[in-house]
Amino acid sequence: MADAKAQAARPLSPHLQVYRWTWTMAMSIFHRATGCALYFGTALVAIWLLALASGPAAYDRVSWFFGSPIGLLVMFGYTWALMHHMLGGIRHLIWDTGRGFEFETRMRMAKMTLVLSPIVTVALWVIALVMR
Template structure:
């Protein structure tokens, strides 16, 4: 026979978290994931920056090899991606900074900030590369 005390002490089944298939993708969710991904990309890109700096300190032959690598199509693609990751991560940080002041929490504002983060990162990346190519 079960007593009321035994019934109260029995563990209740815990609720299950919804699966990812249930969540509806939103701009803020995607920008949060991109912010984390660009943070990881910046770590990897910084290794390439360190490679370039070490080659610069290692002499003309090493610097020429690094220059050939970064001047190749793959090198340009890596540099372009690094630039975009830097701009996107920076603007994501600005978005979080705005949130730190308690602003931008309304759904429309969050949506706008997320879209501006993506558009701004693309625009700034193209601007930086355009200025770099003109100054070259």
């Protein structure tokens, strides 16, 4: 118990709020946040697949939800989170090769992640809707 108290009294290292925001820091947080959102979002994919497997009645109910304004908004947001997490992941894969750590490069890559993710998302939706 004495140990636990001594530990709690020790000063903690400063956390997020004391740092000046940078592009790389923001995109690191975005990467983690989109990853967590996608984690729980997989439940939506499971629900759709399960409804499809269950039969026309269940499938029509789920299709109604995904086709509603809220459903479409959720799917659009899901696409953006997926694209943002993918682009952020590609950034990490580039870093894994030992490249892209220069100040200019890492700032440019971080900005590109945020700029490209909505562009790719909108492009995918336009292509998908035009092809239908």
